[in-house]
Amino acid sequence: MAEFLQFLFSGLTVGAVYALVALGFTLIHNASGVVNFAQGEFVMLGGMITVFAAQAGLPLAVAAGVAIGVTALVGVALYRLAIAPAGSASVVSIIIITMGASLFLRGTAQSVFDKQIHRFPAFSGETPITIGGATLMPQSLWVLGGAAVVFVALHRFLAHTLPGKAVLATASNKLAAQLVGINTHAVLLLAFGLSAAIGAVAGVLITPLTMTTADMGVSVALKGFAAAMLGGMGIPVGAIVGGLGLGLIEAFTAGYLSSAYKEATAFLVILVVLVLMPRGLFGPKDVERV
């Protein structure tokens, strides 16, 4: 039982991070139809900028705020400098641009910061809480709580405010959005900025537990992508369930089978989802006819 709880806790914690990354994928995909493979770099930037801002003498909370703000600006710049100039290029071309941007951000981070492994202290101490024989780091509660707050805030924004609905409208029909007077460029800037900020929040929350390096973005992006696919690309609830689900699958695979298979589970999930239910758990059931 203790063992089970232990796997559950670690699966939920890491799953909450995947969920935040998947939420970032979802937001940009919804507004633009693009899968942004630079999403993992936002997580890396969140952690790395916090580390170096704290080393420069800023209090941790301020450093985290700076990291989230700067990363949001990086997201806006990504859209403004790399995506918008591509204009009406095909979605595949734009996805390739995001892959290039991902390499660029990773390389820049390695030269601006360094290639070492970093961490900063957990927010509420490092003393584990014991529940039923399993230990839970207080930072895990921060990760889960943070993911919940981001999800609820995003949901409220999209479902209950007019600017949020303008984002959904742009996703639903860009032409019609322009014709009611929505500045669709501004909506996409907002989606990229917000999505980058969500990634950075994930990076800030998880670094005390898993540490961070300049090249951690690739695997995070892959896991987040698998999570988004599992839940159904473009569906916020799907991102959360997919993220937590993937985290749990990983934790139980590593615990009960072998930790050697842990990294493979994300690939396996992508394959199974693509073959059996390409639209994911929460995707629309109808099949598009051509």
Next chain:
Amino acid sequence: MLETRALRSAYGRIEVLHGIDLVVREGETVALVGANGAGKTTLMRALAGVQPVCGGEAWFRGRALARVPAWRRVGLGLAHVPEGRQIFCDLTVEDNLRLGAWATDRTHVAEGLAEAYQMFPVLGEKRRLPAGGLSGGQQQMLALARALMARPVCLLLDEPSMGLAPALIDEIFDVIAGLARRGLTVVLVEQNAAVALSVADRAYVLENGVITLEGAASDLVKDDRVRAAYLGI
């Protein structure tokens, strides 16, 4: 109110509008009549700002439109109901209408909603349902009502009767005629030339990207060429 001079537009290298001179005066209803592919929809899209213009000029209320992006034109009072309705299928009927007022100062949203539901009661009944579930005719009503939420002074209507049952066509055109009577300026593209000419004050005939005929709608109805080509008489 709305004027173009030598307006040209192309899809890639293929020019489809070869210099259009159009004048729409305040309060007028002007119909654009022509066969499929004559460039009617392209002209409407160019006026709305969603189709690139490669030559000529356009003015709306004395203001040059060349550098005004589509989303700003709504705020100036120029609203476009595009061909094929183009509603937000994933959002509710009421959210579609609320977004219609996006470009305004939004002090008249409640009033606008009440007017829309009075004009089309069926939209009021379905206001909490996703717009994608509406029938074709109801979607057309929604597209029209959504454009009116911006309180435009000039309405560009592209094929409002497309794919609708005759009874619905009458209903939509009654509404359009009512709007025109209240002083709204209307530019109407319509495949159904007989209906278009019956509500319009003036009309332009468009053929292969050029205007071949213009005049009072009542005169064009009597014109032999128009009768033969577009009215099937």
